[in-house]
């Protein structure tokens with residue numbers, strides 16, 4: 001007898017359910033939102049009842065061109081009999097738990113994922129969860145509409161940092177090629193994602209870059225943003241979060257760190273060219289990928305947090 005694949009098992013779970021809750025992670029990025037909306041578009045086209053949940057009341061508006069974006073809710077439905085987690089490296093990433101009685105379908109690409117679902121489609125070799133989700137569609141021969149393809153393309157494009165991270169490979173381009181054949185316009189997606197900045201962003205950015213300090217002979221770079229700068233400029237943190245990637249572009253810099261106050265703590269984003277910064281993030285109860293991770297420091301003193309994490313890296317880096 002032919003063994004049933006995880007892709008078929010996942011489809012069976014979907015077909016057996018009456019109402020599906022799609023779970024995205026806190027501080028959502030394009031990958032988690034895109035995957036949720038790819039499923040949402042497919043489900044809508046096939047009359048499958050569902051909701052997309054995210055705990056945040058404000059979502060990244062740069063993704064508002066994706067079909068069904070306006071349907072994402074921070075309210076739990078009264079009834080659901082399947083939960084699909086997308087791009088969640090662990091079960092707590094959505095910051096709200098689903099009912100213990102409800103089966104979980106877990107679709108992800110994080111190394112930290114411990115297969116917390118009833119069915120797990122987890123592939124840590126993929127640059128984005130969108131590529132993992134594409135395999136679910138492809139292996140089950142499901143029709144990918146233009147709207148669904150646009151969501152998947154957006155997830156791949158953004159999570160691979162525009163096809164530049166080490167896990168970007170031939171399979172990434174094969175998938176992207178298929179998605180373009182499904183009707184995606186790459187220029188349109190790139191324009192929507194990267195060419196709709198506010199003026200406020202460019203008032204805030206110089207102040208953030210002015211906070212730049214180099215440590216460890218220039219190999220570790222830090223920047224931060226203070227709440228008052230956000231208020232004065234009218235820009236949000238999210239609009240400037242890419243600054244952490246900008247300073248990593250400096251030739252000698254190997255690790256870049258961006259700090260800000262959020263919910264009574266200092267939130268720390270780490271990026272790296274080679275070093276595994278998820279180890280650093282783990283030491284501060286955070287997590288993520290080898291080259292992109294995040295954690296929190298239990299104080300609203302950004303300078304103290306910066307000194308603490310730089311000291312930790314100095315001590316533990318060789």
Ligand SMILES: [Mn+2]
Pocket residue numbers: 031032087109127128129159
């Ligand atoms: Mn991802």
